[in-house]
Amino acid sequence: MSKFTDLPISKEVLQSISKMGYEKPTEVQEKTIPIVAEGSDIIAQAQTGTGKTAAFGIPLIDKVNTNEKKIQALILVPTRELAIQVARELKDIGKTKKAFVLAVYGGKSIYHQIKFLKKGNDVIVVGTPGRVKDLIDRGYLKLNNVKHFVLDEADRMLDMGFIEDIEYIMSKLPKEKQILLFSATMPNEIKKLAEEFLSEDYKTVKIAPEKVTVDRIKQIAYRVDNKNKFSTFMDVLQKTMGKKSIVFTQTKLMADEVAEKLQEAGFNASAIHGDFSQAKRERTLKNFRTGKLDILVATDVAARGLDIKGVETVYNYELPQDVESYVHRIGRTGRAGKEGVAISFFTPSEDSQFQRILKITKANIELINLSDKPFNKPQNKRKRRFVRR
Structure with missing residues (x-):
């Protein structure tokens, strides 16, 4: 396994991830960072817990120009919890570079998020499909300067019924951009998205799930x-x-x-x-x-x-x-x-x-x-499509 210093990472970002305590790159980071750094589109099959946020976050922080106060990267995630988590990690990675990262999601006042967008400091936005689409439609989330787009946990977003929102958001992106698609599984819908939106010479990375005895x-x-x-x-x-x-x-x-x-x-x-x-x-x-x-x-x-x-x-x-x-x-x-x-x-x-x-x-x-409240064992329920939030 290589060291982070063996990968194409700037001294500023190396300083930040050292403070975060990252010692050695995980497999997905080792394989993905060089590909993202060179500018290629990528489709990566990797489970949560493999370090994939840093796999796309480290090269993205290196690529954005923090002096240019425009949104240069958009990351779509399926849940508000993940939006908060990813934004927090990206802020830590971008601490030395002073990269501004904004998380936008449902369940929190949209006007609070609009206030931050109006300030124009953020270079990276992390959000859930429904809230991102809403902010685009209201004219506050402008994508014309986005050079990097990440679709994280794509299969979960499909399960939650976000496919139309995803396609809508991707259609609003500039023609020239880098797309990074991460998914734990590769259903046909994901492959279709890749064929439709990724460049023909996109690279693939597949990380086997960690085996535990x-x-x-x-x-x-x-x-x-x-x-x-x-x-x-x-x-x-x-x-x-x-x-x-x-x-x-x-x-x-x-x-x-x-x-x-x-x-x-x-x-x-x-x-x-x-x-x-x-x-x-x-x-x-x-x-x-x-x-x-x-x-x-x-x-x-x-x-x-x-x-x-x-x-x-x-x-x-x-x-x-x-x-x-x-x-x-x-x-x-x-x-x-x-x-x-x-x-x-x-x-x-x-x-x-x-x-x-x-x-x-x-x-x-x-x-x-040890609780007085009854515990109901899991039952097989029919899948339901989630209403967009």
């Missing part, structure tokens, strides 16, 4: 009411903690909060995330690898690409937003022929997330329900 990983899930979540986590941790344990959270703030509470309770724990200096990050990792630190509290982004061996137990203090990230997390344990343990905690409001994990992974997860 789940038969060596004992999976347990505690369903708890929110008020009892941390105390239950502490009880379980005391009984199950191995020599090396990783606790996963969704945000940097929660990673800090959980790590601080663990330290107050006497655990040898530390958070790790992109706000750490490179020196502090390396010191934390060294302490964890050498056994001076027992528990690492990390977000998915911080833990991605880390070379850590001997992790006995993984805790999902918060469930990830997608199933691929769940598989990626629990795959941190049960490696090199050893058995591992993955323990998750979720509240009744997260039932649908847990049901999705059960349904797609078909994993034998032992459920311990």
Whole structure:
């Protein structure tokens, strides 16, 4: 595997991703960044959790001119959660270059987003199809200077009934542009989109889903009411903690909060995330690898690409937003022929997330329900088309 310094990345962006804690490029980053950097269209088959946001985000940040206060890149994603997540990561990647990134999505005041568009500082817009189309129709989102267009998780957008919006948005883009299409699967509709909109000489990248020997990983899930979540986590941790344990959270703030509470309770724990200096990050990792630190509290982004061996137990203090990230997390344990343990905690409001994990992974997860609210097992439902928002 190469290093980021081996890839066509500017010193400014290398500085930013170093501060974020990126150590080595993932497979999709290693294969995709050179292709995007050279200006080719690309269709990449890659799962969530493989590092694909940085795969297109790193070269995009390098390509945009931050002195030219015009929207030069548009990224379409299926959900508001992903829009926020992608925009946040792009802001971190573009921190040294001072790249302005705006997320636009339904469920939040459109006038607030219009206000930011009117300022004219943003060079990259990340948005959901419905809100992007609405802003185009109102005349506030101008695409005439867009040189790079990314369609992220294209198959999910098709499942959600966004195909017409996508085609409409793509028809409004300038003729000369670079298109980057990312999808976990390649149904015929995706191939048709590629044939219609991508250049004839587009490149393809295919990343095999990460294989995890789940038969060596004992999976347990505690369903708890929110008020009892941390105390239950502490009880379980005391009984199950191995020599090396990783606790996963969704945000940097929660990673800090959980790590601080663990330290107050006497655990040898530390958070790790992109706000750490490179020196502090390396010191934390060294302490964890050498056994001076027992528990690492990390977000998915911080833990991605880390070379850590001997992790006995993984805790999902918060469930990830997608199933691929769940598989990626629990795959941190049960490696090199050893058995591992993955323990998750979720509240009744997260039932649908847990049901999705059960349904797609078909994993034998032992459920311990400590909540008074009934838990309904997932049922096979007919697919419904989502109303555009």
